[in-house]
Structure formats: structure tokens, C-alpha cells
Amino acid sequence: xxxxxxxxxVDARAxxxxxMAFQWREARRLALPTTTLLTxxxxxxxxxxxxxxxxxxxxDELGLHFHNFQSPRFLERFGTxxxxxxxxxxxxxxxxxxxMMTAFERRFGHLxxxxxxxxxxxxxxxxxxxTYPSVEVAITSCFEEGVKMFYGNNRNWFLFSDGGPWNPYxxxxxxxxxxxxxxxxxxxxxxxxxxxRDMIMALNSRDDLFASHPGNLFRARINExxxxxxxxxxxxxxxxxxxxxxxxxxxxxVSSPWMSPAHWAIGNIDDARALYRRxxxxxxxxxxxxxxxxxxxxxxxxxxxxRVKPGDATVCHWKDEIKQAKREVxxxxxxxxxxxxxxxxxxxxxxxxxxxxxxxxxxxxxCPALWNGNYxxxxxxxxxxxxxxxxxxxxxxxxxxxxxxxDRRTRATVEKTExxxxxxxxxxxxxxxxxxxxxxQSAWEVSAQTGISIRRTVLEYSGDPTALRLTETxxxxxxxxxxxxxxxxxxxxxxxxxxxxxxxxSKEATVDSPRAVGxxxxxxxxxxxxEAVTPALRxxxxxxxxxxxxxxxxxxxxxxxxxxxxxxxTTRPLKNP
Amino acid sequence: xxxxxPSQKPLICPACFAREIDPVFLHFDPEDGGEFYCxxxxxxxxxxxxxxxxxxxxxRHRHGIG
Ligand SMILES: [Zn+2]
Numbered sequence: 001x002x003x004x005x006x007x008x009x010v011d012a013r014a015x016x017x018x019x020m021a022f023q024w025r026e027a028r029r030l031a032l033p034t035t036t037l038l039t040x041x042x043x044x045x046x047x048x049x050x051x052x053x054x055x056x057x058x059x060d061e062l063g064l065h066f067h068n069f070q071s072p073r074f075l076e077r078f079g080t081x082x083x084x085x086x087x088x089x090x091x092x093x094x095x096x097x098x099x100m101m102t103a104f105e106r107r108f109g110h111l112x113x114x115x116x117x118x119x120x121x122x123x124x125x126x127x128x129x130x131t132y133p134s135v136e137v138a139i140t141s142c143f144e145e146g147v148k149m150f151y152g153n154n155r156n157w158f159l160f161s162d163g164g165p166w167n168p169y170x171x172x173x174x175x176x177x178x179x180x181x182x183x184x185x186x187x188x189x190x191x192x193x194x195x196x197r198d199m200i201m202a203l204n205s206r207d208d209l210f211a212s213h214p215g216n217l218f219r220a221r222i223n224e225x226x227x228x229x230x231x232x233x234x235x236x237x238x239x240x241x242x243x244x245x246x247x248x249x250x251x252x253x254v255s256s257p258w259m260s261p262a263h264w265a266i267g268n269i270d271d272a273r274a275l276y277r278r279x280x281x282x283x284x285x286x287x288x289x290x291x292x293x294x295x296x297x298x299x300x301x302x303x304x305x306x307r308v309k310p311g312d313a314t315v316c317h318w319k320d321e322i323k324q325a326k327r328e329v330x331x332x333x334x335x336x337x338x339x340x341x342x343x344x345x346x347x348x349x350x351x352x353x354x355x356x357x358x359x360x361x362x363x364x365x366x367c368p369a370l371w372n373g374n375y376x377x378x379x380x381x382x383x384x385x386x387x388x389x390x391x392x393x394x395x396x397x398x399x400x401x402x403x404x405x406x407d408r409r410t411r412a413t414v415e416k417t418e419x420x421x422x423x424x425x426x427x428x429x430x431x432x433x434x435x436x437x438x439x440x441q442s443a444w445e446v447s448a449q450t451g452i453s454i455r456r457t458v459l460e461y462s463g464d465p466t467a468l469r470l471t472e473t474x475x476x477x478x479x480x481x482x483x484x485x486x487x488x489x490x491x492x493x494x495x496x497x498x499x500x501x502x503x504x505x506s507k508e509a510t511v512d513s514p515r516a517v518g519x520x521x522x523x524x525x526x527x528x529x530x531e532a533v534t535p536a537l538r539x540x541x542x543x544x545x546x547x548x549x550x551x552x553x554x555x556x557x558x559x560x561x562x563x564x565x566x567x568x569x570t571t572r573p574l575k576n577p
Numbered sequence: 578x579x580x581x582x583p584s585q586k587p588l589i590c591p592a593c594f595a596r597e598i599d600p601v602f603l604h605f606d607p608e609d610g611g612e613f614y615c616x617x618x619x620x621x622x623x624x625x626x627x628x629x630x631x632x633x634x635x636x637r638h639r640h641g642i643g
Binding site: 200201204205320325326342344345386387406409 | 604606608609612614616617618619621
């Protein structure tokens with residue numbers, strides 16, 4: 001089942017209020033429930049409250065939103081020009097929340113169950129749950145807007161929460177971007193994303209432009225007048241995700257300024273509103289044919305709690321909905337990691353965030369991270385300049401010629417297994433090795449567990465198979481953005497008994513028949529390893545150098561045609577980091 | 578560029594070029610009539626002419642023409 005959730009935001013400015021009245025009337029006309037979240041200035045403005053009283057229907061839910069609060073009242077009361085809720089000093093955040101909650105209760109007779117912010121960190125979420133236990137569901141993150149939107153927005157948008165899940169989840173007390181492993185670790189609030197994103201653009205471009213938001217699609221100029229077929233393909237794509245996970249959620253949060261003629265990104269307001277109206281009609285039509293359920297945030301939260309428990313994993317199989325070309329990516333998130341595999345590069349692991357270290361992600365002037373809420377990666381092909389710097393992939397050699405799995409584009413099939421895992425496979429791909437040809441297929445099994453099982457199978461080879469060598473490679477570099485940090489302190493190891501401290505020496509250590517090769521990365525509190533489930537011939541540990549600041553782990557096998565070579569990519573908490 | 582058609586020079590991705598990212602070469606996938614694709618951004622094109630037209634347009638802008 002796809003749960004669709006139309007969300008409005010009540011702002012104070014007259015043009016925004018008029019825009020919100022349009023949004024709300026359209027939803028009412030179609031009897032679509034909404035979640036309508038009030039901002040701080042609107043909450044203290046009688047005209048805005050009068051709008052709410054006049055426009056709301058029985059199926060509309062009211063809650064609070066923590067953006068767009070800066071106003072003469074706020075500045076006078078709290079004495080700060082800070083304009084992002086997640087960056088406010090904690091004392092101000094607490095007092096601001098108290099004032100909003102009290103005012104909401106006074107206005108509407110009860111405390112809210114649904115709240116939203118662009119980022120809500122773990123400290124704030126836990127504080128809210130403790131102080132206002134009525135809160136059941138919260139918008140907590142703008143999935144993967146971080147680094148790329150910062151550049152796209154001319155270095156003015158300090159919103160960094162890269163590295164978390166795209167789907168709803170139970171956030172961990174240690175870091176709100178990490179899905180909790182169990183109920184004890186969870187803050188008892190269902191976290192939902194601020195908008196759904198194009199899951200290919202989330203890897204390599206502006207996923208705020210390609211999102212469940214007609215106004216942002218106008219900003220991306222992917223409309224032609226009021227027409228925007230991409231939007232409906234995008235909704236179809238989220239409907240398809242329900243087949244993989246048993247459920248899917250679509251957060252459609254168009255804040256009112258986007259439906260105002262005054263918005264800088266909107267060329268023709270009639271077209272923008274016509275697309276918004278058409279989108280709501282589409283949601284209604286889907287419901288009439290049983291494809292989705294139009295819900296409020298709190299209704300979705302209840303449905304989610306009935307279906308999903310802390311520790312469950314989620315996957316996404318995303319195809320190119322912009323150009324409808326062949327590109328596909330597969331994402332997985334669980335309490336151990338978030339991983340993205342790019343079928344444009346033969347299924348290479350191109351973004352990998354291991355959560356074992358449970359790093360502190362709290363933000364604000366008291367916190368070491370200040371504004372940088374990005375959960376660190378060990379692999380980010382986008383931020384580190386290509387798969388030759390950070391990625392996990394395989395290569396095959398006959399002794400004289402070599403190819404890499406990244407050389408070929410492929411499609412993926414994704415299947416759910418009986419034990420609640422997922423297996424995804426590339427197509428069988430034909431590669432040339434000199435005069436000979438070889439057909440290779442890759443497959444991955446992902447689940448709620450830490451291990452990602454990687455299988456490579458040589459299906460055909462026209463040459464002498466005893467000459468073949470298949471090498472699994474992991475290139476890693478910890479970071480949260482493009483500039484590399486200090487990699488000293490990382491220890492590369494092979495099991496048993498080989499250690500190579502990272503020191504920018506470019507040295508290599510070769511090990512016969514290792515059970516595993518790995519790296520202990522103290523800054524992430526994580527030990528990552530490739531375990532040779534199929535016994536390996538050789539392992540290589542590669543120190544980097546300053547002009548190529550990354551480490552390399554290799555496991556080399558002699559593959560036999562028709563037999564799987566299996567490697568398990570695993571992360572564990574690092575003891576004594 | 579193992580999967581570019583042999584004997585032709587690899588094409589520069591015009592979208593990456595427009596963002597002033599150093600030459601990123603397009604790959605070629607022969608399936609379904611053939612398609613050029615970029616592994617850095619999401620650019621794709623069906624034929625060589627479309628890539629070259631996009632690229633030359635940007636180069637003309639760079640020279641202040643057009
Ligand atoms: Zn490109």
C-alpha cells in the first residue's frame with residue numbers, strides 16, 4: 001500500500017495565506033485529508049488562525065512546523081537572528097518549543113501529535129518526546145539535500161543531513177539519522193522525510209528540484225506549462241516501492257509560498273496551481289482504484305507502527321524517471337548502514353554510510369558538529385571524484401587483460417526472499433578479455449543484518465578458466481563532503497595477523513589466503529571488512545597517498561565457471577576507537 | 578572507455594562540460610538502438626550528433642557567440 005500524505009504549512013504573509021487557502025480548498029473539494037502545520041508567526045496571528053478555523057475540515061489534522069519562525073516577535077523574545085530551528089541554541093529551542101506547544105493547546109484545545117522541521121536532531125526529538133509525549137510522528141530530515149544543494153543554492157543553504165534513510169523509520173537516540181536497532185534504542189516517534197526525492201538525483205544532483213513538490217518541479221523547469229508527466233511517473237515509482245517493502249510513503253509538502261504568484265521560481269502561477277490541482281486529483285483517482293491511501297501524518301504513523309518495527313530494513317529500486325533512460329539504482333537502509341548501488345557502473349557500491357559508530361549528530365552552537373549534520377560516508381563516489389577513489393566493485397583478469405564491473409551499465413532485478421531479505425542481481429554481462437569473452441553476473445543479498453553478501457558468477461568463458469582471477473576491491477575514504485580529512489589513524493588489516501597503518505606511504509601489503517581484509521576507521525567508530533566466504537587466494541592492503549587519499553582492500557579469487565564467489569561486506573563497532 | 582564504439586574518440590559529456598567539470602567521457606551502451614550515457618551526471622543521448630550539438634552550443638557561448 002502506498003500512503004500519500006498531503007501537507008500544508010500556514011505562514012503569516014498575506015500572499016502565502018491566500019495560497020494556502022487555494023491549496024486547502026482544492027483538497028476539501030476532493031475530500032482529501034491534509035496535515036496542516038502552523039508556523040510560529042501564524043500561530044500568534046489572529047487572521048491566520050481565522051483562516052484555519054474557516055478552511056479546515058473534519059479529516060484535517062493540525063500540527064506545528066518549526067521553519068519560517070524568524071519574525072519581530074521571535075527576535076524580541078529570543079534575541080537571536082538564527083534562522084534555522086535545528087541550529088538554535090538549546091535553551092532557545094526549548095523555550096521556543098514550549099511557547100509553540102502552549103499556544104497551540106490554547107488555540108485548539110489539545111497538544112499536537114504531528115510536527116515538522118527541515119532537520120530535527122536526536123537531542124531535540126528526545127526532548128520533545130519526553131516533554132510532549134503526545135507527539136507521535138515528525139518530519140525530521142530533508143533527504144540528501146546537503147552538499148549538492150549547498151552548491152546549487154550558491155552556498156547559502158546550511159542544511160546538512162546527508163546519510164540518513166529516505167523512507168520513514170524509528171530514529172535512534174544516539175543520532176536521529178540512524179534507524180534504531182530495537183525499541184529500546186528508538187526515540188518513540190515515527191520519523192518521516194520532508195518530501196520524497198528522485199533517488200537517482202539524490203546521488204548526483206539536486207534532489208530538491210526533483211521531488212514530490214510541483215513548485216520545485218517548476219523551479220527545475222521539468223514542466224511544460226501546466227503539464228509535467230514526470231510528476232506522475234514519480235508517484236508511480238513510489239507506488240511500485242510498496243511491492244518491495246510491503247508499504248510505501250509519499251510526503252507531499254508544498255509550503256504555501258510556492259503556490260503564491262510572488263514566488264521567484266514560479267513563472268506562471270496559473271500553470272503551477274493547475275499542476276497542483278491535477279496532482280491532488282491524481283491522488284484521489286489512485287485511491288478510487290485502490291492503489292493508495294490518502295492519510296494524515298498521524299494516520300500514517302499508526303499504519304507504520306502496525307507494519308514496521310525498529311530494526312527492520314528498507315530497500316528502494318529506482319529507475320530513471322526523468323529521461324526514462326536505462327539508469328537504475330538500488331538503495332538499502334537498516335540499523336547498520338545505508339548503501340546505494342549504481343547499475344550505471346555495473347552495480348558498484350557508490351555510497352556507503354556505516355552506522356556502527358553511532359556518531360553524535362546533534363547540531364547547534366553547543367555541539368562539536370555545529371551545522372554539519374551529515375552522517376559520514378566511507379564511500380561516496382559523488383563526493384570523492386569517481387569509483388577509482390571510493391567504491392566497492394570487482395575486476396577480472398586473465399593475466400594479460402583486465403575488465404572492471406564498473407565498465408558496463410546494467411539493469412537490476414530485485415526480489416524479496418522468504419526470510420525477509422532482498423536479493424538483487426545485474427543482468428548477465430558479456431565482457432572481452434583479449435580475444436576471449438566472459439559472461440559475469442553479480443548479485444547482492446541485503447537484509448536487516450550488518451552483512452551485505454556479494455556474489456559474482458562467471459557464467460561463460462571461452463578461454464582457459466584456470467588463468468582467471470577475480471578481485472573484489474573496496475576503496476574507502478571517510479568524510480562528509482569533498483575535502484578529505486586526516487586519514488592517519490586508520491589501520492588496514494588482514495585476518496590473521498597483518499596490520500598496515502594508514503600513513504600516505506602508498507605501501508601495499510600482500511597476504512596469502514586471508515579470511516578477511518578490513519580497515520579500522522576510528523573517526524567513524526567502525527571496522528569495515530570484506531570476508532572471504534569463498535576462500536580467497538590473496539589479499540592486498542593498500543595505503544593511499546596525499547594525491548589519492550583513500551585506502552584499498554582487495555580479495556582475489558580463482559573463479560570457477562558456474563560457481564559463485566561470495567564475499568561478505570560487514571561493519572562492526574570499533575572497540576576502543 | 579571499453580564500451581565506446583572502437584575507432585571513435587570518446588565524447589565529452591556536454592552536461593558536465595557545461596558545469597565546468599573536467600572532461601568526463603561518455604560511455605556507449607549498444608542495447609536498444611544504442612545510447613550514450615555519463616556515469617558522473619545523469620546525461621544520456623541517443624546519437625552522437627545530439628551530444629556534439631549540445632557541446633558546441635556551450636563552446637560558442639564560451640566564446641561569446643550566440
Ligand atoms: Zn556528465
